[in-house]
Amino acid sequence: MSVSALTLTPNTTTPVLGAGAMVEPVGSNTTRQELLARANRHDYASWLAHVAPAAACSHPVRLKLEAHWHNQHRPDEIDRVSDDVPDGMFYVACKNRRASVCPACSETYRADTYQLVKAGLMGGKGVPETVTEHPCLFVTLTAPSFGPVHTRVVTGNGTVRPCRARRNAETCPHGVVLSCTARHAAEDSRVGEPLCRDCYDYDHQAVWNFHAGELWRRTTIALNRRLRAAAKDLGVRVRLSYAKVAEYQRRGVVHFHALIRLDGYDPADPDTITTPDAAITSEHLRSYITDAASTVAFATTAHPRNPGGWTITWGSQLDIRPVHLAASDIDDHGALTTTAVAGYLAKYATKATEEAGHVSRRLTETDIQIRAEHDSHQTRQLVACWFLGKRPFNLTTLRQREQWADTWGKLQKWAHMLGFGGHFSTKSRRYSTTLTALRAVRKAFQRGQQPPEPPDSTAQDDDPDGDDAVVTLVWLFDGTGWLTTGDAQLANTSAALAREKRRAAREEIEHDLAA
The missing domain is CATH 3.30.70 (Alpha-Beta Plaits)
Known part of the structure:
Protein backbone atom coordinates (compact mmCIF):
# COMPACT_ATOMS: atom_id res chain seq x y z
CA MET A 1 0.00 0.00 0.00
CA SER A 2 1.37 3.43 -0.96
CA VAL A 3 0.20 6.83 0.20
CA SER A 4 1.59 10.37 0.23
CA ALA A 5 4.44 11.14 2.57
CA LEU A 6 4.18 13.88 5.14
CA THR A 7 5.60 17.35 5.13
CA LEU A 8 5.88 17.74 8.89
CA THR A 9 4.13 20.94 9.88
CA PRO A 10 3.29 20.92 13.61
CA ASN A 11 1.42 24.01 14.78
CA THR A 12 0.79 25.79 18.03
CA THR A 13 -2.89 24.82 18.22
CA THR A 14 -2.69 21.06 17.75
CA PRO A 15 0.13 18.53 17.41
CA VAL A 16 -1.30 17.09 14.21
CA LEU A 17 0.92 16.98 11.14
CA GLY A 18 0.19 18.03 7.60
CA ALA A 19 0.58 16.13 4.35
CA GLY A 20 3.10 16.47 1.56
CA ALA A 21 2.86 15.50 -2.07
CA MET A 22 5.29 12.63 -2.54
CA VAL A 23 4.33 9.00 -2.66
CA GLU A 24 6.19 6.41 -0.61
CA PRO A 25 5.38 3.30 1.45
CA VAL A 26 3.62 3.76 4.76
CA GLY A 27 6.02 3.88 7.70
CA SER A 28 4.93 3.22 11.29
CA ASN A 29 2.46 0.63 12.57
CA THR A 30 0.40 3.43 14.09
CA THR A 31 -0.02 5.04 10.69
CA ARG A 32 -1.04 1.70 9.17
CA GLN A 33 -3.66 1.24 11.84
CA GLU A 34 -5.01 4.76 11.26
CA LEU A 35 -5.16 4.13 7.51
CA LEU A 36 -7.00 0.84 7.89
CA ALA A 37 -9.36 2.23 10.51
CA ARG A 38 -10.41 5.09 8.23
CA ALA A 39 -10.59 3.01 5.04
CA ASN A 40 -12.77 0.37 6.72
CA ARG A 41 -15.36 2.85 7.93
CA HIS A 42 -18.73 2.77 6.21
CA ASP A 43 -18.54 6.50 5.41
CA TYR A 44 -15.04 6.41 3.92
CA ALA A 45 -16.18 7.45 0.41
CA SER A 46 -18.30 10.22 1.90
CA TRP A 47 -15.33 11.40 3.99
CA LEU A 48 -13.05 11.55 0.94
CA ALA A 49 -15.58 13.67 -0.95
CA HIS A 50 -16.10 15.82 2.14
CA VAL A 51 -12.39 16.67 2.59
CA ALA A 52 -11.69 17.05 -1.14
CA PRO A 53 -11.58 20.91 -1.10
CA ALA A 54 -8.71 20.80 1.45
CA ALA A 55 -7.25 17.37 0.67
CA ALA A 56 -3.85 18.65 -0.53
CA CYS A 57 -3.48 21.25 2.22
CA SER A 58 -0.67 20.72 4.74
CA HIS A 59 -2.65 22.02 7.71
CA PRO A 60 -6.33 22.64 6.90
CA VAL A 61 -8.54 24.67 9.20
CA ARG A 62 -11.19 22.64 11.01
CA LEU A 63 -14.52 24.40 11.52
CA LYS A 64 -17.82 23.51 13.13
CA LEU A 65 -21.13 25.07 12.14
CA GLU A 66 -24.06 25.93 14.38
CA ALA A 67 -27.47 27.34 13.40
CA HIS A 68 -29.01 29.59 16.06
CA TRP A 69 -32.78 29.90 15.57
CA HIS A 70 -34.76 32.93 16.71
CA ASN A 71 -38.51 32.54 16.06
CA GLN A 72 -41.71 31.55 17.80
CA HIS A 73 -41.52 27.90 16.79
CA ARG A 74 -37.89 27.33 17.81
CA PRO A 75 -36.92 30.01 20.37
CA ASP A 76 -33.19 30.07 21.13
CA GLU A 77 -32.71 26.60 19.66
CA ILE A 78 -29.27 25.58 18.37
CA ASP A 79 -28.73 23.07 15.58
CA ARG A 80 -25.22 21.68 15.31
CA VAL A 81 -25.16 21.43 11.52
CA SER A 82 -21.65 20.00 11.37
CA ASP A 83 -22.71 16.96 13.42
CA ASP A 84 -24.26 15.53 10.26
CA VAL A 85 -21.02 15.55 8.24
CA PRO A 86 -18.04 13.16 8.54
CA ASP A 87 -15.89 13.83 11.63
CA GLY A 88 -18.46 16.41 12.74
CA MET A 89 -16.53 19.30 11.16
CA PHE A 90 -15.70 21.01 7.89
CA TYR A 91 -12.17 21.17 6.45
CA VAL A 92 -11.05 24.40 4.78
CA ALA A 93 -7.70 24.87 3.03
CA CYS A 94 -5.34 27.22 4.88
CA LYS A 95 -4.78 29.32 1.71
CA ASN A 96 -1.25 30.26 2.82
CA ARG A 97 0.75 31.75 -0.06
CA ARG A 98 4.17 30.61 1.27
CA ALA A 99 5.59 27.51 -0.37
CA SER A 100 7.54 26.69 2.79
CA VAL A 101 4.31 26.57 4.83
CA CYS A 102 1.87 24.84 2.47
CA GLY A 147 28.96 45.76 3.12
CA PRO A 148 30.79 43.44 0.65
CA VAL A 149 29.32 39.93 0.41
CA HIS A 150 30.18 36.74 -1.44
CA THR A 151 28.45 36.67 -4.82
CA ARG A 152 27.92 34.32 -7.73
CA VAL A 153 27.82 35.95 -11.16
CA VAL A 154 27.18 33.84 -14.26
CA THR A 155 28.04 35.27 -17.67
CA GLY A 156 25.93 34.89 -20.77
CA ASN A 157 27.88 31.81 -21.91
CA GLY A 158 27.44 30.08 -18.55
CA THR A 159 30.86 30.85 -17.06
CA VAL A 160 30.97 31.61 -13.34
CA ARG A 161 33.09 34.63 -12.52
CA PRO A 162 35.40 34.81 -9.49
CA CYS A 163 33.55 36.14 -6.48
CA ARG A 164 35.51 39.30 -5.60
CA ALA A 165 38.90 39.11 -7.27
CA ARG A 166 41.03 42.13 -6.24
CA ARG A 167 44.75 42.60 -6.98
CA ASN A 168 45.31 45.12 -4.23
CA ALA A 169 42.47 44.21 -1.91
CA GLU A 170 42.18 46.33 1.19
CA THR A 171 42.11 44.88 4.68
CA CYS A 172 39.21 45.89 6.90
CA PRO A 173 39.74 47.22 10.48
CA HIS A 174 39.03 43.69 11.75
CA GLY A 175 41.90 42.15 9.79
CA VAL A 176 39.85 40.55 7.00
CA VAL A 177 41.13 40.84 3.43
CA LEU A 178 38.15 42.00 1.34
CA SER A 179 38.76 39.67 -1.57
CA CYS A 180 37.58 36.24 -2.73
CA THR A 181 38.74 34.43 -5.86
CA ALA A 182 36.42 31.41 -5.49
CA ARG A 183 33.88 30.57 -8.20
CA HIS A 184 30.95 29.75 -5.94
CA ALA A 185 28.49 27.00 -6.83
CA ALA A 186 24.77 27.75 -6.77
CA GLU A 187 24.34 25.80 -3.52
CA ASP A 188 27.39 27.33 -1.82
CA SER A 189 26.32 28.53 1.64
CA ARG A 190 28.85 31.36 1.48
CA VAL A 191 26.87 33.18 -1.23
CA GLY A 192 25.23 36.18 0.43
CA GLU A 193 27.53 36.01 3.48
CA PRO A 194 29.50 39.19 4.30
CA LEU A 195 33.25 39.01 3.84
CA CYS A 196 33.43 40.54 7.33
CA ARG A 197 30.37 40.35 9.59
CA ASP A 198 31.75 42.98 11.94
CA CYS A 199 31.94 45.49 9.08
CA TYR A 200 28.49 44.71 7.70
CA ASP A 201 25.85 47.34 8.58
CA TYR A 202 23.05 45.10 9.92
CA ASP A 203 21.15 48.03 11.44
CA HIS A 204 20.96 49.87 8.12
CA GLN A 205 19.85 46.71 6.32
CA ALA A 206 17.03 46.11 8.83
CA VAL A 207 15.89 49.71 8.56
CA TRP A 208 16.03 49.60 4.75
CA ASN A 209 13.87 46.47 4.61
CA PHE A 210 11.49 48.13 7.05
CA HIS A 211 11.11 51.21 4.80
CA ALA A 212 11.27 49.46 1.41
CA GLY A 213 7.52 49.77 0.89
CA GLU A 214 7.63 53.50 1.58
CA LEU A 215 10.54 53.88 -0.85
CA HIS A 358 14.80 31.88 7.57
CA VAL A 359 11.32 30.60 8.35
CA SER A 360 8.09 32.60 8.23
CA ARG A 361 7.16 32.53 11.90
CA ARG A 362 7.02 35.41 14.35
CA LEU A 363 9.74 35.42 16.96
CA THR A 364 9.74 35.85 20.72
CA GLU A 365 12.35 37.05 23.19
CA THR A 366 13.20 33.42 23.90
CA ASP A 367 13.73 32.72 20.19
CA ILE A 368 16.14 35.63 19.94
CA GLN A 369 18.10 34.51 23.00
CA ILE A 370 18.45 30.98 21.64
CA ARG A 371 19.50 32.17 18.19
CA ALA A 372 21.94 34.74 19.58
CA GLU A 373 23.98 31.89 21.05
CA HIS A 374 24.97 30.86 17.51
CA ASP A 375 26.73 33.68 15.69
CA SER A 376 25.86 33.72 11.99
CA HIS A 377 24.83 36.17 9.28
CA GLN A 378 21.18 35.10 9.63
CA THR A 379 21.25 35.44 13.42
CA ARG A 380 22.74 38.92 13.30
CA GLN A 381 19.98 40.05 10.93
CA LEU A 382 17.28 38.81 13.31
CA VAL A 383 18.98 40.29 16.36
CA ALA A 384 19.38 43.67 14.63
CA CYS A 385 15.65 43.84 13.84
CA TRP A 386 14.68 42.74 17.34
CA PHE A 387 16.82 45.23 19.26
CA LEU A 388 16.07 48.12 16.91
CA GLY A 389 12.40 47.55 17.68
CA LYS A 390 12.87 47.14 21.43
CA ARG A 391 11.26 49.99 23.37
CA PRO A 392 13.75 52.24 25.23
CA PHE A 393 13.36 52.60 29.00
CA ASN A 394 13.19 56.41 28.87
CA LEU A 395 9.74 56.41 27.19
CA THR A 396 7.67 57.24 30.26
CA THR A 397 4.39 58.59 28.90
CA LEU A 398 1.64 56.56 27.27
CA ARG A 399 1.81 58.72 24.13
CA GLN A 400 5.54 58.09 23.73
CA ARG A 401 5.05 54.33 24.06
CA GLU A 402 2.19 54.36 21.54
CA GLN A 403 4.26 56.35 19.04
CA TRP A 404 7.11 53.88 19.41
CA ALA A 405 4.76 50.91 18.93
CA ASP A 406 3.39 52.48 15.73
CA THR A 407 6.84 53.17 14.27
CA TRP A 408 10.07 51.45 15.27
CA GLY A 409 8.27 48.96 17.51
CA LYS A 410 6.96 47.16 14.41
CA LEU A 411 10.48 45.98 13.67
CA GLN A 412 10.06 43.34 16.37
CA LYS A 413 6.78 42.24 14.83
CA TRP A 414 8.49 41.74 11.47
CA ALA A 415 11.85 40.53 12.75
CA HIS A 416 11.24 37.07 11.28
CA MET A 417 10.82 38.79 7.88
CA LEU A 418 14.10 40.68 8.43
CA GLY A 419 12.16 43.92 8.92
CA PHE A 420 10.04 43.81 5.75
CA GLY A 421 6.34 43.95 6.62
CA GLY A 422 4.87 44.81 3.23
CA HIS A 423 2.91 42.72 0.76
CA PHE A 424 4.89 40.36 -1.44
CA SER A 425 2.52 40.74 -4.38
CA THR A 426 0.75 44.00 -5.27
CA LYS A 427 -0.68 45.68 -8.33
CA SER A 428 -2.25 48.95 -9.34
CA ARG A 429 -6.01 49.11 -9.49
CA ARG A 430 -6.42 48.94 -13.26
CA TYR A 431 -3.56 46.63 -14.19
CA SER A 432 -5.83 43.58 -14.61
CA THR A 433 -8.31 41.45 -12.73
CA THR A 434 -8.05 40.71 -8.99
CA LEU A 435 -7.25 37.60 -6.98
CA THR A 436 -10.71 37.90 -5.40
CA ALA A 437 -12.37 37.69 -8.81
CA LEU A 438 -10.27 34.66 -9.80
CA ARG A 439 -11.12 32.88 -6.54
CA ALA A 440 -14.82 33.64 -6.98
CA VAL A 441 -14.79 32.08 -10.45
CA ARG A 442 -12.99 28.99 -9.16
CA LYS A 443 -15.41 28.61 -6.26
CA ALA A 444 -18.40 28.90 -8.58
CA PHE A 445 -16.89 26.29 -10.90
CA GLN A 446 -16.21 23.89 -8.04
CA ARG A 447 -19.72 24.24 -6.73
CA GLY A 448 -21.10 23.61 -10.20
CA GLN A 449 -19.22 20.31 -10.33
CA GLN A 450 -20.99 18.96 -7.26
CA PRO A 451 -24.52 17.59 -7.71
CA PRO A 452 -27.14 19.17 -5.43
CA GLU A 453 -28.30 17.19 -2.45
CA PRO A 454 -31.76 15.62 -2.94
CA PRO A 455 -34.45 17.11 -0.69
CA ASP A 456 -35.47 15.14 2.39
CA SER A 457 -39.15 14.34 1.93
CA THR A 458 -39.49 13.25 5.57
CA ALA A 459 -38.34 16.55 7.06
CA GLN A 460 -40.93 18.62 8.87
CA ASP A 461 -41.06 22.34 8.03
CA ASP A 462 -42.43 24.34 10.97
CA ASP A 463 -42.53 27.52 8.92
CA PRO A 464 -43.30 26.66 5.27
CA ASP A 465 -43.76 30.31 4.26
CA GLY A 466 -40.52 31.38 5.91
CA ASP A 467 -42.15 34.45 7.46
CA ASP A 468 -40.86 33.80 10.97
CA ALA A 469 -37.59 32.07 10.09
CA VAL A 470 -34.68 33.93 11.68
CA VAL A 471 -31.44 31.99 11.90
CA THR A 472 -27.83 32.94 12.58
CA LEU A 473 -25.06 30.71 11.27
CA VAL A 474 -22.06 30.59 13.58
CA TRP A 475 -18.71 29.12 12.51
CA LEU A 476 -16.61 27.77 15.37
CA PHE A 477 -12.85 27.25 15.09
CA ASP A 478 -11.88 23.71 16.12
CA GLY A 479 -8.17 23.71 15.25
CA THR A 480 -5.76 23.19 12.37
CA GLY A 481 -4.30 20.07 10.84
CA TRP A 482 -5.66 16.61 10.14
CA LEU A 483 -6.99 14.53 13.00
CA THR A 484 -4.49 11.72 12.40
CA THR A 485 -1.41 11.10 10.31
CA GLY A 486 -3.33 8.42 8.44
CA ASP A 487 -6.06 10.91 7.51
CA ALA A 488 -3.41 13.31 6.22
CA GLN A 489 -1.86 10.66 3.99
CA LEU A 490 -5.18 9.40 2.63
CA ALA A 491 -6.45 12.90 1.88
CA ASN A 492 -3.23 13.93 0.20
CA THR A 493 -3.06 10.74 -1.85
CA SER A 494 -6.61 11.32 -3.04
CA ALA A 495 -5.70 14.87 -4.07
CA ALA A 496 -2.60 13.63 -5.91
CA LEU A 497 -4.64 11.06 -7.84
CA ALA A 498 -7.21 13.73 -8.74
CA ARG A 499 -4.45 16.02 -10.05
CA GLU A 500 -3.00 13.19 -12.12
CA LYS A 501 -6.43 12.41 -13.56
CA ARG A 502 -6.96 16.05 -14.56
CA ARG A 503 -3.47 16.21 -16.10
CA ALA A 504 -4.12 13.10 -18.16
CA ALA A 505 -7.46 14.51 -19.30
CA ARG A 506 -5.80 17.76 -20.42
CA GLU A 507 -3.14 15.88 -22.34
CA GLU A 508 -5.77 13.77 -24.07
CA ILE A 509 -7.74 16.86 -25.09
CA GLU A 510 -4.59 18.57 -26.39
CA HIS A 511 -3.73 15.42 -28.36
CA ASP A 512 -7.19 15.32 -29.95
CA LEU A 513 -7.00 19.00 -30.87
CA ALA A 514 -3.55 18.54 -32.41
CA ALA A 515 -4.82 15.61 -34.46
Missing part, protein backbone atom coordinates in the same frame (compact mmCIF):
# COMPACT_ATOMS: atom_id res chain seq x y z
CA PRO A 103 3.05 23.71 -0.99
CA ALA A 104 -0.47 22.98 -2.27
CA CYS A 105 -2.07 26.29 -1.28
CA SER A 106 0.98 28.25 -2.46
CA GLU A 107 0.70 26.53 -5.84
CA THR A 108 -2.90 27.74 -6.11
CA TYR A 109 -1.76 31.25 -5.20
CA ARG A 110 1.08 31.05 -7.74
CA ALA A 111 -1.31 29.95 -10.50
CA ASP A 112 -3.71 32.78 -9.67
CA THR A 113 -0.88 35.32 -9.68
CA TYR A 114 0.34 33.96 -13.02
CA GLN A 115 -3.11 34.42 -14.57
CA LEU A 116 -3.41 37.90 -13.07
CA VAL A 117 -0.02 39.03 -14.43
CA LYS A 118 -0.53 37.36 -17.80
CA ALA A 119 -3.93 39.01 -18.27
CA GLY A 120 -2.28 42.41 -17.84
CA LEU A 121 0.23 41.51 -20.55
CA MET A 122 -1.88 39.69 -23.12
CA GLY A 123 -5.46 40.63 -22.32
CA GLY A 124 -8.36 38.55 -21.14
CA LYS A 125 -10.31 38.45 -17.86
CA GLY A 126 -11.69 41.92 -18.48
CA VAL A 127 -8.47 43.34 -20.00
CA PRO A 128 -8.55 44.19 -23.75
CA GLU A 129 -6.12 42.32 -26.00
CA THR A 130 -4.79 45.66 -27.24
CA VAL A 131 -2.53 45.80 -24.13
CA THR A 132 -0.01 43.79 -26.15
CA GLU A 133 0.66 47.03 -28.07
CA HIS A 134 1.32 49.13 -24.95
CA PRO A 135 4.88 50.04 -23.94
CA CYS A 136 5.77 47.68 -21.11
CA LEU A 137 8.97 47.33 -19.06
CA PHE A 138 10.18 44.77 -16.56
CA VAL A 139 12.05 46.63 -13.82
CA THR A 140 14.24 45.27 -11.02
CA LEU A 141 15.00 47.66 -8.15
CA THR A 142 17.61 46.61 -5.61
CA ALA A 143 18.90 47.79 -2.24
CA PRO A 144 22.22 49.59 -1.76
CA SER A 145 25.29 47.84 -0.37
CA PHE A 146 25.56 47.40 3.38
CA TRP A 216 8.50 52.14 -3.56
CA ARG A 217 5.50 54.39 -2.84
CA ARG A 218 7.59 57.54 -3.16
CA THR A 219 9.19 56.22 -6.34
CA THR A 220 5.81 55.62 -8.00
CA ILE A 221 4.73 59.14 -7.01
CA ALA A 222 7.87 60.64 -8.55
CA LEU A 223 7.46 58.50 -11.67
CA ASN A 224 3.84 59.56 -12.14
CA ARG A 225 4.78 63.22 -11.71
CA ARG A 226 7.43 62.96 -14.43
CA LEU A 227 5.01 61.14 -16.70
CA ARG A 228 2.23 63.70 -16.18
CA ALA A 229 4.61 66.58 -16.88
CA ALA A 230 5.77 64.95 -20.13
CA ALA A 231 2.21 64.10 -21.16
CA LYS A 232 1.11 67.70 -20.52
CA ASP A 233 3.91 69.06 -22.70
CA LEU A 234 2.93 66.66 -25.51
CA GLY A 235 -0.79 67.25 -25.09
CA VAL A 236 -1.65 63.59 -24.44
CA ARG A 237 -3.34 61.68 -21.60
CA VAL A 238 -1.63 58.58 -20.20
CA ARG A 239 -1.23 56.71 -16.92
CA LEU A 240 0.80 53.86 -15.49
CA SER A 241 -0.32 50.41 -14.38
CA TYR A 242 1.93 47.92 -12.64
CA ALA A 243 2.25 44.53 -10.97
CA LYS A 244 5.02 44.05 -8.40
CA VAL A 245 6.50 41.27 -6.28
CA ALA A 246 9.13 41.37 -3.54
CA GLU A 247 12.01 38.89 -3.39
CA TYR A 248 14.72 38.26 -0.84
CA GLN A 249 18.31 38.15 -2.03
CA ARG A 250 20.69 35.64 -0.49
CA ARG A 251 22.17 38.40 1.68
CA GLY A 252 18.73 38.93 3.28
CA VAL A 253 17.72 42.19 1.58
CA VAL A 254 14.44 42.71 -0.25
CA HIS A 255 14.37 43.83 -3.86
CA PHE A 256 11.41 44.44 -6.15
CA HIS A 257 10.48 43.12 -9.58
CA ALA A 258 7.88 45.35 -11.22
CA LEU A 259 6.04 45.10 -14.50
CA ILE A 260 5.21 48.68 -15.54
CA ARG A 261 2.77 49.26 -18.41
CA LEU A 262 1.80 52.52 -20.08
CA ASP A 263 -1.94 53.00 -20.72
CA GLY A 264 -4.05 55.67 -22.31
CA TYR A 265 -6.48 57.65 -20.17
CA ASP A 266 -10.02 58.67 -21.06
CA PRO A 267 -11.46 61.19 -18.56
CA ALA A 268 -15.00 60.31 -19.66
CA ASP A 269 -14.41 56.63 -18.81
CA PRO A 270 -11.45 56.35 -16.42
CA ASP A 271 -11.94 52.61 -15.78
CA THR A 272 -11.36 51.70 -19.43
CA ILE A 273 -7.90 50.50 -20.49
CA THR A 274 -7.06 52.24 -23.78
CA THR A 275 -4.03 52.30 -26.08
CA PRO A 276 -1.66 55.18 -25.16
CA ASP A 277 -0.62 57.86 -27.59
CA ALA A 278 2.51 56.89 -29.55
CA ALA A 279 4.19 60.17 -28.56
CA ILE A 280 5.47 58.52 -25.36
CA THR A 281 7.57 55.46 -26.17
CA SER A 282 9.23 52.71 -24.17
CA GLU A 283 12.49 54.69 -24.22
CA HIS A 284 10.73 57.70 -22.72
CA LEU A 285 9.26 55.47 -20.02
CA ARG A 286 12.67 53.95 -19.34
CA SER A 287 14.21 57.40 -18.82
CA TYR A 288 11.44 58.42 -16.40
CA ILE A 289 11.93 55.23 -14.36
CA THR A 290 15.70 55.65 -14.28
CA ASP A 291 15.37 59.26 -13.19
CA ALA A 292 12.87 58.46 -10.42
CA ALA A 293 14.88 55.51 -9.09
CA SER A 294 18.13 57.49 -9.00
CA THR A 295 16.76 60.63 -7.32
CA VAL A 296 14.18 59.45 -4.78
CA ALA A 297 15.62 59.31 -1.27
CA PHE A 298 14.49 60.19 2.24
CA ALA A 299 15.73 60.08 5.82
CA THR A 300 14.00 58.03 8.50
CA THR A 301 12.87 59.43 11.82
CA ALA A 302 15.35 59.57 14.67
CA HIS A 303 16.25 56.41 16.53
CA PRO A 304 18.21 56.05 19.80
CA ARG A 305 20.92 54.12 17.94
CA ASN A 306 21.06 56.75 15.18
CA PRO A 307 19.63 60.15 16.18
CA GLY A 308 20.13 61.49 12.67
CA GLY A 309 18.14 58.68 11.06
CA TRP A 310 19.16 56.49 8.14
CA THR A 311 19.09 57.45 4.46
CA ILE A 312 16.79 55.23 2.38
CA THR A 313 17.50 55.03 -1.33
CA TRP A 314 17.74 52.46 -4.12
CA GLY A 315 20.96 50.68 -4.98
CA SER A 316 22.98 51.33 -8.12
CA GLN A 317 21.89 48.06 -9.77
CA LEU A 318 18.82 48.97 -11.83
CA ASP A 319 17.71 46.53 -14.51
CA ILE A 320 15.08 47.61 -17.07
CA ARG A 321 14.02 45.34 -19.92
CA PRO A 322 11.25 45.68 -22.49
CA VAL A 323 8.58 42.99 -22.59
CA HIS A 324 7.58 41.59 -25.98
CA LEU A 325 5.55 38.74 -27.40
CA ALA A 326 8.10 36.21 -28.63
CA ALA A 327 8.54 32.47 -29.09
CA SER A 328 11.47 32.18 -26.69
CA ASP A 329 11.89 33.41 -23.14
CA ILE A 330 14.37 36.09 -24.26
CA ASP A 331 14.52 37.36 -27.83
CA ASP A 332 17.57 38.56 -29.76
CA HIS A 333 17.31 42.06 -28.30
CA GLY A 334 17.24 40.99 -24.65
CA ALA A 335 13.50 41.55 -24.28
CA LEU A 336 11.62 39.23 -21.95
CA THR A 337 8.48 37.50 -23.19
CA THR A 338 5.08 37.87 -21.53
CA THR A 339 4.93 34.27 -20.33
CA ALA A 340 8.45 34.41 -18.90
CA VAL A 341 7.63 37.57 -16.92
CA ALA A 342 4.30 36.22 -15.68
CA GLY A 343 5.89 32.98 -14.52
CA TYR A 344 8.78 34.81 -12.89
CA LEU A 345 6.58 37.14 -10.87
CA ALA A 346 4.21 34.34 -9.87
CA LYS A 347 7.12 32.20 -8.67
CA TYR A 348 8.44 34.80 -6.26
CA ALA A 349 4.97 35.73 -5.01
CA THR A 350 4.93 32.43 -3.07
CA LYS A 351 8.30 32.89 -1.36
CA ALA A 352 9.28 34.72 1.81
CA THR A 353 12.59 34.56 3.70
CA GLU A 354 13.44 31.01 2.60
CA GLU A 355 16.08 32.29 0.17
CA ALA A 356 17.83 34.01 3.05
CA GLY A 357 17.69 30.92 5.28
